[in-house]
Amino acid sequence: MKTRAAVATAPGADFDIRELDVDDPRPGELRVRVVATGVCHTDAIIRDQWYPVPQPVVLGHEGAGVVEAVGEGVTGFAEGDRVVMGPASCGECPQCTAGHPMYCEDFYARNFGVRRADGSTAFHDGQTAVGSHFFGQSSFAEHTIVAARAAVKVPDDTPLDLVGPLGCGLMTGAGSVLNVLRPGPGSSIAVFGTGAVGMAGMLAARASGATTIVMVDVVPSRLDFARELGATHLVDASAGDAVEQLRAVVPGGVAYALDTTGVPAVFGQMAASLATRGHGVLVGAAKLGTQASIDIGSLLMTGLTLSMVIEGDAVPREFIPRLIRLHQDGRFPFDRLIRHYPFDQIGAAFADSAAGTTLKPVLVY
Template structure:
């Protein structure tokens, strides 16, 4: 069938709205008509070839829509179901079977290779193949053939134009707090970077009862939003000594948790330095492969601190996304405060708004 898609053709080049051909869903796939899809920083860095998904490609990995067809092996959803789309995984490796699909042994191939596991693509321009199945979906298109492991069924009465970002960015930030770090009531956490991932982390920290929640950013409007979402303190790192401010806030004790959403080595080092005894620093940002950071390991040895990296919030999407929806329904995860909708044809405006910080989470509607 013919679909309209936003095509990434070269690094730093705007997306092109084009007509492509979509093949039939495979036995383990679902064809979805998109209602909306979030715009994520990962889409931008793949477009710009920080990660090597072959171009031309249809990106997009925070889709939400309605099932139009199912493959012969699919039993988890049916035609007409509302779904949110997330990352793909194999479902049979040791990591998948122990509830860690984000660390699937085939994660890179199933999410970044631009093909199905058999090497085929779902899309072509009439002359040559176009990379598809980005995060199992490639949701920058009106219709997609999605790996069934990427599909999360949701209540048909829910606003799909709001829920797409739960598939990656918001799941990552909230999952880092709830699943990975297991942030405790009464604890302290600092979140570096208050984009969509950071704001999701702040909301989750408030939802689970953290009592010192510090947002760090260089954009005042984002810091103001962070305070609305549950941050107890906001620090502009461009004008304030972060370490000194954290010391004052915590009475020199340092924080229990620090989450870096930026992937900037200097920020990660700062996040580690402000930890208290037994604290944990975690990275969810996406630095380029080969990026390194140094840590002080002399006096900090006495802290017994921990460092870990996190993908997709250590979540099982089919379990965690419904949990986030329930938090949203209770008013504890107000994701509508982060989003602004753009017409699909205005995708480049949406990316510009995200990059400038004007909009925390742009959502494209079809």
């Protein structure tokens, strides 16, 4: 069948919206009519070749839609099911079977290889193969082929124009807090970066019962919005040493911290902001080879834990429904981060995301 899709063709180039041929689902796959999909920083850095992903390729990895066809051997899905799409995993390696599919030993190939294991793609432009299966889904298309393990069935009343970002960006921020840091009631946490991932982390910290939530950024308007959403303290890193400001708020440092920026200097600030035996998490993506330094001489005696976390160390089929329930209960109002764009305005969505004027763009088909 034919479908419209946004194709990444070269670093920095605008996405090319064109009509492609899309396969029928093969064993282990679903065909999904995509209703909406989030725009994530990862889509931008892959388009710009921070990681060597083959082009041309259909990106997009925060999709939500309706199952149109079910491939051979797939159970648990039927035509008409509503799904949120997350990353792909093998389900068989030691990490998957231990409940950590985001660290699947085949994660890179399944999510960044943009090919099936046999080398084929689900999209073609005439005789030209176009990369598919990005993060298991390639959701910058009106119809796409999805690895069934990457799909999460959701209730029929789920608003598909909102929930796609739960498959990556919001899962990353919230999961890093709820699954990895696990702050208890009355605890303190600092979040570095007030983008969608950082805001999701902050909302999750509120849901966990943390009572001191410090947001750190250099954009005053974003900090003000963070306070509106529930931050208890703000640190404007452009107004002086961020660590000094933070420790003035929380003497001795915070128990937990989350760096969503991927900026080496900010990673050092996060480590320096932690209290004795504190736990910090890095989720921000940086270019391959990026180095960050911390003062190991001073920090050795603190007993810190520093973790590198992918996708919030979540099990999507458990965690995405959990976030939906928190939203329904009013405890995770992620809808306030979202602005909708028609699919044809994908360029504007990426520009607004890069400029910081929109926290979480969502393309609607």
